[in-house]
Amino acid sequence: MTASLVTLGDQRFVSLTTFRRSGDPVATPVWVARDGDGLVVYTSAESGKVKRLRHDAQVELRACDRRGRVAPGTPTVEATAVVDDADGAVDDAEDLLRAKYGWEFGGIRLLQAAERVFRRGGPPRERVVLRLTVA
Structure with a gap:
């Protein structure tokens, strides 16, 4: 793993920038x-970032705050993202994120369960893992 990814892996939040077909950037704060040798992100299979990554795997990563604000002068790391929906990939990523974020990750899982109840017991949203490596 490169030093830049090690540094980003230590951050609480990372701004993940994906790109529309037009080339316009879309930044989203994520947990990593x-x-x-890389970083993982856990997200909904229907998310905009997953749709954009299916067309362009190049991403930019920057340390950010909870709201996605990037401090001036923060270095940008160019990386490649791969959408991983293989059996066990989501469980493995959940374990890594739970170890890093603790009760916060548990709270997100609780909100996801509540969402299913309010959707009248519909099927859970499919989750995928984004695997980020230096380009």
Whole structure:
């Protein structure tokens, strides 16, 4: 793992910038965890970032705050993202994120369960893992 990814892996929040077909950037604050030589992100399979990544795997990563605000002068890391929906990938990523974020991650899982109840017991939203490596 490169030093830049190690540094980003230590951050509470990372701004993940994906790109529309037009080339316009879309930044989203995400949680990340280290996994081998890269970072993982846990997200909904229907999210905009997943749709954009299916067309352009290049991303930019920057340390940010909870609201996605990036401090002036924060370095940008160019990376490649791969959408991983393989069996076990989501469970493994959940374990890594739970170890890093603790009760906060548990709270997110609780909100996801509540969402299913309010959607009248519909099927859970499919989750995927984004695997981020230096380009």
